[in-house]
């Protein structure tokens with residue numbers, strides 16, 4: 001488990017009235033994720049606030065399990081409808097590496113290190129996965145995942161996006177996510193797929209949340 005000692009800071013304003021029915025809060029410190037998610041959810045008429053809290057990350061191969069654990073721990077502290085997202089890059093020829101360790105590997109090996117590993121491997125196929133855990137009220141938690149299949153490009157390209165975007169492309173002859181405007185990345189991305197699944201479910205249910213039903217209260 002990787003607890004973070006950073007201080008708690010909430011953003012997004014007050015939150016538990018009926019008029020907030022179509023608002024959820026993404027728990028993230030990553031402004032790129034927030035922007036991408038806002039654009040996707042706004043197409044479904046859902047507004048997105050930000051809760052700037054670090055995620056508590058358990059060690060697991062399963063991104064849904066990681067997101068769910070983080071959502072449970074945030075839901076104990078925060079009385080708002082939340083979504084928590086965990087994502088990773090899975091490279092087939094490296095048996096799914098870096099997968100759930102994507103963040104650590106990016107910080108240590110970096111993009112150049114990954115390119116060198118893939119150069120020596122058999123095949124460049126890879127996919128991104130995004131897993132979302134949501135908690136709206138009571139004891140109900142739900143998860144949604146999205147994937148995008150693609151390849152690790154031969155070299156870095158593009159300055160847009162974040163993380164592995166400059167080395168991930170849908171095909172070897174196509175541009176990387178790092179070369180795509182955000183709106184284009186959102187047409188294909190793992191995160192957009194997971195968020196669209198969430199949005200469909202969210203809009204099909206009555207998810208009003210009241211302070212009297214907050215999991216944070218005794």
Ligand code: IMP
Nearest residue numbers: 085086087088102103106162163164165
């Ligand atoms: P996490 O979900 O924030 O833990 O992300 C794991 C790692 O994958 C981090 O290093 C992110 O930068 C990277 N990552 C997550 N989503 C994306 C994406 O959409 N594009 C590129 N890299 C990503």
